[in-house]
Amino acid sequence: MKKTTNNKQQTTKLTEEEVKHVAKLARLTLTPRAVKKFQKQLSEVLDYIEILKKVKTKGVGSTFQVTGLESVFREDKVAGPSLPQKEVLSGSKSIHNGMFKIKAIFE
């Protein structure tokens, strides 16, 4: 077995299986070569992110947004005319009877 302890840069954070799994979750198709490339590149970024382990965050709140705005409401009435059907469909290559045609969800 090859020794890997001398490798300066640890790049084994993500396995190939994990890369494939994540790609599947995100509905991306990868060639075997791309899997190898992304495994290395994503692992490097994840290694870099490890630096956050040094920060003590016990009891620190989370910042999900910076505006401080909460429960933004508007008057309960129609904001304006909606787009006509023709315009709504104008960008689609997948139309049937004036509606978007999507892939089957159940076989």
Next chain:
Amino acid sequence: MELHQLTIKEAQERLRTKKFSSLELVKSCLGRIKKLDSKINAFITVCEKEALEGAKKADKIISHQSSVISHQSLLGIPIAVKDIFCTKGIKTTAGSKVLEDYIPVYDSTVVKRLKDVGAIILGKTNMDAWAHGSSGENSDFGATRNPWDFEYVPGGSSSGSAAALAADMALLATGTDTGGSIRLPASFCSLVGLKPTYGRVSRYGIIAMASSLDSIGHFTKNIIDSAIILNITAGQDSYDATTPRTPVPDYTKNLKKGIKGLKIGIPKEYFIKGLNKEMEKKVKETIKKLEKLGARLVNISLPHTEYALAVYYIIQPSEVSSNLARYDGIRFGFSRDRFADEARRRIMLGTYALSAGYYEAYYLKAMQVRSLIKKDFDEAFQKVDVLMAPVSPTLPFKLGEKVNDPLQMYLSDIFTVTANLAGIPGLSIPIGFIPSASSGQALPVGIQILGPQFSEELLFQVGYAYEEKTQWYKRKPEL
């Protein structure tokens, strides 16, 4: 001086006094695009016919009722729009082949506001696909070149906007800044680049990258122009619930107020090993100059700065993976097969960070450190009015130099992501030129001025005080 070299302010005055027509001005910019864009590649789409028609219309209004100009402050002024802003009837690609043929049926709020005051859209500018990148090289429509030296990148992701303006192809170019995408190219191309406070300018109709970080701004040749444009774009929008009702001042009003007694903080964490020495010298000279103009300098520490890029590279890809999930090729655009490598990397990184078992270790942790970074700024602004720091650790780099090393590319944003995480505004201004080590070619350098949320007026004052003495914007690339 040729017409395309004018600032917005200069063009406004001369159009009003009929020194020239909008048609002449628009033709001058279109001529510039025709002459140079085959080399620079700043535009993905040029709307020549529509722009010429718009100019003729503007001229009619000017000749018949010159009083309208005061209400339509950009009447007849040609502008360039980053290809991430939806433009009704004009193809909008976000720099990606996924949206290669997407023609929006509505305008983004910013585009609508600019059109409402009479601006003429010349075209849509090139960019790193989905605004992912620091160099412009991630565009699916070819890299953009820096007008100061074609061997160098113009900075990204608003690469085409910066290059178009630096080459005088337009009088204004819009941009978006999620981690530095306005400030970095502004500094690489010797322009004024404004990243407003998060929420100051509506995000409606702009293709989302990372929704808690995306800030909508612009590139201009000088400070006055930047203030003129913010007057138009800023303010509450019922289509974007993150735009508060905070009043919008006249940003041009107090520009010349001066900076006597103003306290400028120098954050030591931005002057680290790895910062280009010549740049450091330039940045420090600039700060000294402001001291001479009456400012007081204060040493400041923002202790969590070193963690900002790591926080950014969790939050940003997480939000990217969610935002890009909607591109399914059904309602518009093409299928997900067309995502190029950088978008795939970020989608996968985000999907991984948000997936079961990792959420707390990555996303939640990043959100907590984000609080600490924001707190650093809050505390600093108790002691000083603004902060000044380098925009990037290096000068513009060469095309191809970092393209195969994503992490190195990400590190270009190490000094800019902090403002996005804290939601504060940042203004990048030109501070001169440094000969590159390899070719000796003079390359632009910028500095960023950071202030508390909604302090854009103050940032403009500081920028103006410096610009008035130096006028770097008058220097043009030889093209």
